[in-house]
Amino acid sequence: ETGVTQTPRHLVMGMTNKKSLKCEQHLGHNAMYWYKQSAKKPLELMFVYSLEERVENNSVPSRFSPECPNSSHLFLHLHTLQPEDSALYLCASSQVGRGSEKLFFGSGTQLSVL
Amino acid sequence: AQTVTQSQPEMSVQEAETVTLSCTYDTSESDYYLFWYKQPPSRQMILVIRQEAYKQQNATENRFSVNFQKAAKSFSLKISDSQLGDAAMYFCAYLTSGSRLTFGEGTQLTVNP
Numbered sequence: 001e002t003g004v005t006q007t008p009r010h011l012v013m014g015m016t017n018k019k020s021l022k023c024e025q026h027l028g029h030n031a032m033y034w035y036k037q038s039a040k041k042p043l044e045l046m047f048v049y050s051l052e053e054r055v056e057n058n059s060v061p062s063r064f065s066p067e068c069p070n071s072s073h074l075f076l077h078l079h080t081l082q083p084e085d086s087a088l089y090l091c092a093s094s095q096v097g098r099g100s101e102k103l104f105f106g107s108g109t110q111l112s113v114l
Numbered sequence: 115a116q117t118v119t120q121s122q123p124e125m126s127v128q129e130a131e132t133v134t135l136s137c138t139y140d141t142s143e144s145d146y147y148l149f150w151y152k153q154p155p156s157r158q159m160i161l162v163i164r165q166e167a168y169k170q171q172n173a174t175e176n177r178f179s180v181n182f183q184k185a186a187k188s189f190s191l192k193i194s195d196s197q198l199g200d201a202a203m204y205f206c207a208y209l210t211s212g213s214r215l216t217f218g219e220g221t222q223l224t225v226n227p
Binding site: 043101 | 118147149151159160164219
């Protein structure tokens with residue numbers, strides 16, 4: 001247990017559905033991240049929130065919409081997804097500051113888009 | 115842009131033996147962090163070891179140690195006395211000052227009994 005909890009563990013959705021992924025960290029960190037892990041590809045950074053403000057959006061399609069209501073919670077809202085969006089979505093958190101840089105990851109949500 | 119390269123898609127080692135996983139990276143920055151993460155079948159991404167670029171001394175965590183060659187931009191992971199529980203996908207990663215973690219493609223490690 002790393003202190004980062006993701007729900008659900010598995011999600012199957014149709015292309016017209018709307019769903020949300022949830023991430024909660026219990027580590028008192030001030031930054032949270034969404035990563036996408038597809039088969040045969042390196043992990044891709046999607047979004048970064050630092051002090052609850054989005055500081056990076058790596059050209060992610062608008063069908064992915066992040067939300068960070070406070071420093072402990074991070075959501076990824078999904079709508080009108082495509083089959084190629086099927087992947088493992090990993091949440092991570094860190095304490096940004098000199099000497100403290102390390103990311104702690106959740107167990108991920110395995111998403112299948114039909 | 116920073117890139118991280120792991121040239122070994124798969125590696126295997128006998129239980130109790132030593133194995134070294136390779137990683138190279140490309141950057142123009144002088145201050146950064148390097149990591150090895152382990153991802154077992156449970157999918158949990160677990161931090162194995164961390165190296166600060168401004169430190170010359172190689173990081174060590176029990177059976178895990180690194181060979182950090184800053185000039186060569188090389189960061190290999192050595193696992194000593196390999197155990198069955200070490201079997202996993204291992205990712206090398208580079209962290210910039212802006213907390214952007216860039217991963218390599220991973221090395222699948224098999225430990226044979």
